[in-house]
């Protein structure tokens with residue numbers, strides 16, 4: 217089959233790249249069960265899920281993050297790099313990608329933490345570059361405007377990459393007795409000096425076992441796409457309900473990468489997807505309906521505010537039609553611009569009409585595509601997107617934990633079906649995440 221990206225399916229390399237987004241209430245599995253837990257401090261819960269994902273040969277774990285907790289509904293959770301370091305010692309092949317903000321971190325600290333995680337995991341670490349849409353009150357400095365955040369992010373990523381490369385791969389060696397030799401000529405200052413950052417270097421951690429940790433980027437506004445296309449290995453983007461707009465976004469990223477002189481294959485596009493899977497279409501629909509019946513709509517209304525730049529639809533009846541003309545234009549949104557755009561498009565197209573619809577949509581996949589159906593039906597839909605050139609793979613949201621049979625619906629049912637179809641690898645082929653993703 218010829219894809220819209222102009223390549224035959226068989227030439228598209230080793231198949232789908234799959235990630236799993238861990239974390240968040242209802243997305244974490246109670247140890248020893250298939251059901252969810254709200255306890256986001258229980259490392260055993262995460263270890264079990266990571267090991268299950270590894271048995272399913274999922275390429276990488278992704279951790280989302282925020283630098284705030286809600287005043288009205290505070291929730292405790294673990295810091296991503298710390299948590300992934302624990303997972304690193306209990307897994308052997310799966311990637312470990314942490315979301316870390318360029319607005320409220322220093323590049324030297326970040327470079328050091330992620331490279332340390334990379335050594336601990338022997339070459340499986342990654343950084344998901346996010347620019348944050350909140351957190352200013354915890355850092356004593358304002359959140360820069362949307363486009364300024366990306367200007368900072370661009371410099372920030374440059375510093376981090378230079379620090380990661382400040383040691384030559386063979387700068388350190390050990391003799392038979394474990395004695396270390398460091399060739400100081402192979403360890404260099406970076407002398408970085410730009411508008412926002414002055415960093416001398418070198419880093420105090422040596423070169424990555426995978427040359428450089430994986431750099432992912434989430435944020436799909438024009439500025440986000442441009443930055444991701446220039447520097448990222450992986451793009452985590454919001455999975456859209458419709459195929460054709462997904463093809464457009466995919467092509468757009470690849471064209472931008474090419475314009476920067478990169479091979480389009482060196483950038484993997486992973487939209488989020490929250491599949492609801494049953495043994496039949498009817499069973500999957502039933503799982504979904506059961507979960508929807510449990511929604512707390514007032515809680516849902518609050519969690520929408522974060523996606524809508526502060527608009528929480530407070531005064532609106534749940535069944536009132538959302539007044540489109542009162543919503544800002546997407547380009548005016550300073551917070552999570554591209555995510556807002558996804559919701560705005562859904563409202564504009566009539567797929568989402570009321571506040572209730574919006575909450576249902578948001579509760580199903582946090583704004584990402586959520587196909588509902590049998591294993592074969594969902595596999596067909598994923599395969600269609602792959603073959604039509606809408607994606608290089610998917611980042612699963614473990615929202616499926618809300619439905620029986622939890623994560624095993626993905627690892628024990630969907631993945632074997634994708635393997636039978638020859639579009640997902642049967643095992644990890646390499647030691648490092650970079651090699652397994654095919655972006656070495």
Ligand SMILES: Cc1cc2nc3c(=O)[nH]c(=O)nc-3n(C[C@H](O)[C@H](O)[C@H](O)COP(=O)(O)O)c2cc1C
Nearest residue numbers: 280281315346347348434435436437440453553554
């Ligand atoms: C799929 C996706 C996942 C994201 N994950 C996070 C996250 O975990 N933490 C965070 O602070 N921001 C996250 N962001 C937000 C972006 O980094 C950025 O702060 C915001 O979306 C504004 O950029 P944009 O308008 O380019 O999307 C995510 C954005 C997208 C599209």
